[in-house]
Structures are given as C-alpha cells and as structure tokens.
Amino acid sequence: MLWLRIGTALFVSGALLWLFGFGGMSDIGQWATAQQRETQNALAGGLRAVRAGEPGAWLALMVLCAAYGFFHAAGPGHGKLVIGGYGAAEQVTARRLSVLAVASSLAQALTAVVLVALGAFVLGWGRTEMTNTADRILAPASYIAIALVGLWLVVRGLRRTRGAASHAHHIDEHGQCSTCGHAHAPSPAQAAAVTSWQDAAAIIGSIAIRPCTGAVFLLILCFGLGIPWAGIAGAFVMGLGTASVTVLVAITAVGARQSVLAGWSGTGAVRAMGLIEVAAGALIALIATALVLPLL
Template identity: 55%
Template sequence: MTRGLMLLPLVLGLGLAIWLWGFGGFATLEIWAAEGQREVQNAMARMLRRLRGGDAAALAGLMWLCFAYGFFHAAAPGHGKLLIGGYGLGRRVPMLRLSSLALVSSLAQAATAVVLVYAGVFVFNWTRQRMVDTADRLLEPVSYGAIAVVGLWLVIRGARRLWAAWREAQAHSGPGHHTHEDGSCSCGHKHGITLDEATHVHSLRDAAVLIGSVAIRPCTGAVFLLILTWRMGIDLAGIAGAFVMGLGTASVTVTVAVLSVTMREGALGQVMGGPGAARVAAGIELLAGLLVAVVATQLALSALSLL
C-alpha cells in the first residue's frame, strides 16, 4: 500500500507529460495562459489609471492583478519550470530547499526587470521598444542557453556516477563480496557511495547557477508595468507590482518543485537502498539532464530564429 502511494506521483507525472507532449497539451496551456494574461493586462491598465487619479484603494487591486499576471505568465511553457523541474528530478534536493530556490529565482527575475528598466531609462536612455527587445531577443536566448548548459552538467554528473557505480560493481562482484545498504561489503571495506552521498546537494554554486539561469530573462509584463508606472510618476507601485508578479510566478514554480521532488522520491522508493538505488538515481539525473538540455536548446534556437 505504501509503495503504491509512493508510485502515484510518478504515474500522475508521466500521464501529465504524455498529455503535454503527445496530445497537444502545451498548445492548449499556452492559449489559456495567453488569454489570461491579456485579460489581466487590460484590467491592470484600468487600475493604473485609477491609481494615477488618486484612488488609494486601486493599489491593492493592482497588486492582486500583478500576482494573477505572474501566475498566468508562469503557467505557460517557460524556462523557470523547465530548470526547476528538471533539477528536482535529476538531483536529490530537499523539497524545502528546491522550493526556496524556485521562490528566489522568481523574485530575482523581478529584480532583473527593475534593473533593466531603470538602467535603460537613466543610464542608456533607451526607448520602451529597446528595453523589450533586450529582454526578448537578447536575454531570452541567453537564459535558454544557460539552462541547456545546466542540463548538460546534469548529464555529465549522472554519467560519471553511473560509470563509477558500474566499475565498483565489476570490481567487487566476485565471491566473498556482499554489499550492504551503507555501501560496505562483507570484506569489511566500503566500496562506492550510498544514495544519500551520491545525490544530496549542499553547494552554493548550484544554487547560484539555478537562480542566475532563470533570472537572466525578466518577465516582459514586468518590464511593461515598470515603464508605464515610471511614465505615470508612480514608480514605487510599479516596482512593488513587479515583485508581486514574481510571487505569482513562484506560485507555479514552487508547485513544480514540489511535484518534481515527490516524483523522484516515488521512483526511488520502488528500489532498494544502497548501491542499486545510487545507480538508479544517477540514471534519473542523466535522463533529466538530457531532457533539460534538449528542450532548452530547442527553445534557444527558436528564440534565435526570430532575431
């Protein structure tokens, strides 16, 4: 019963993947998210006019709409979910830690939008179109390229661990060797690494790479909001709205983080602990990295083709 419950998230995740890739789920989701963003944008324009007219109550309405826009923005196929989900599947990261990385990366996207707009206004004297082009035509393919590199990094690490596990298995598969769950064998020595040693992540470098890869490309909606509020003289409302958009985006990316960790643990729960589980974990890391690298590369090439 317990093992069946652990397998349920994996089955649901595979079903979702089949729907997204095999039955047009991505197109349906993209249309729904785009319609939602358009409706929210129109409502935001009305709310901004009220706010500029001195209606203090409009600020709360604007923040709610910013959150909704961030949610719809994140619901469409995008780079943040790809990276967070792929990393959560590929590496054994505690759920709270990966969820925190998803939250911070979404807020970092908002910070990038603020820096882009106000640097464009006060330092480079850019037009609105120049700022949007910088976000869409320059930073978007750079972000996808960085994510593809992270995927390749996962592939290399997974392949190394699979190779190391295979060599250890070959070296210690002879008579008189019986491997226990802690990685030790009947000869009294420890051969290879355990599942926990192979998959836990404690590196600040990993966190910085994940956050930076997502944050490179700011949300276009946040860029538009910041430009409009600057022109209207309500800069602080725009900056606050950009970060609330980040929270709306995080509501989706954190969910993806939770699902990816749950799916991974459900898959690993089907195998015994010890070196066997470590090999399975390495294989999952390799496959997840390959998926991230391939999809991110395709998205980067698609973005470059529009230049």
C-alpha cells in the same frame, strides 16, 4: 512499493503524453495567454488609480500583479523546466527546491527592475530598446544557460552511474567499500548534499537572466507615469505569483522522484539516481536548445 512505482510511472507518462502528444500544453498555453491579456488590460486601470491616489488602489494593483504572475507561469516557461527537471534529478527536498523556486522568481523580477532602471536613467532607452534587449539578448542567453545546466546534470549523472558500477561489488547499503571501509560512491543521504550553493546559483541564474515580459512592461509604464515604486513593488509581486506555480512544480517533481526511488538503497539507489539525472538533464538540454535555436 513496486505497484506504487509502476503507478507513478504510468501517471507521469500519461501526463507527458497528454501535454506533448495530444495538445495539452497548447490548450494550457492558450488559456494562460487569454487570462494574461485580460489581467494586463486591468493593470492599465490599476495604474491610473494609483497615480490618482485612489483609496485601495495599491492593494488592487498588487492583486492584479500577483494574478498576472500566476497566469504567466501557468503557460509554457523556462522556470518550470529547470525547477521540475532538477527536482526529478537530484535528491533535493521539496522545501529546499521550493525556496529555490521563489528565489528564482524574485531574481527574475530584479532583472526586470535593473534592465528598465538602467535603460531609462542611464542609457536613455525607450520601450523598444528595452523589450528588444529582453527578447533578443537575454532570452537566448537564458536558454543557453539552461541547456548548460542540463548538460551538467547529464555529466554528473554519468559520473554517478559509472562510479556506482565500478564499485558495485564492494559497496554496502551505506555506500562504503567492504574492503577498505571508505565511501567510493555517494549514499542517498550523501547525495542530498549535492544541492550546494553552486547548484542554487546555476538554477537561479539561468532562470533570472530573462526577465518577465509583463514585469518589464509594467515598469516601463510606471516609470513613464512617475510612479516607479508601484512598478518595482508590482514586479516583485508578479514574481511571487509566478513562484506559486513553480513551487507546485517543485513539490510534484520531488514527490514523483521519491515515489520512484522508494525502497531503493545502496548502489542500486545511486545507479537509479544517476540514470534519472542523465535523463532529466538530457531533456532539459534538448528543450532549451529547441527554444534557443529560433532566436539565434
């Protein structure tokens, strides 16, 4: 188990070093941007085919939308930051975190639909007003919300660590006090219950505030061409394409956390979970803050 934890830590450290120290993130971002551009060009032809009623045009358009969502998520993004950080910090299962990843991507698509629908039919906005709202108002709001999620993880991790330290001499491997028989700190099993609806709402909300730019453009074009349902369906399919990447991030984060904590129990596990939560929350808050400052 010790060698497994050491190996996992080395692998994660090496991956982070390549991503942020040797330009790995930049290389991935450039590749994803190029693929997005090609897919976006193909989307224009797909929309014309749908408007003309060509056979198979809807299916072809949805495939392009899914591909765009995948390439969009493959580059740097705030959704992966939240999902990955939360998966590393909390005793959430891969299945539950994957559901949160899918729900967050679909909620992001819904935000794009609501923005364009309100802009086009209620406020009389054009493309410039809609994209400015998404980039100058909703994007900073999303990053601020993500930073707050990170700070909340830090606070909760500190509380967990302090609680475990305060009762370390009186707590057994099940998290119960040997003197009074009550649980003064959560056991690993109880910690899994932390993934409440409040956490889910915070994660989904912080990601969904900022709509996908590609979905906004698609909806604007479809509304202008008189095929709004194609745009709405395409936006949600883009969300599923995005989710295919964030689900992978979720599974990887949970697997890495479980490998690191394998064999830990009692107060040692609670303290380790608290420290990981503090570190993950601080990283989320710092990255989100760095992203929002240039936009303010």
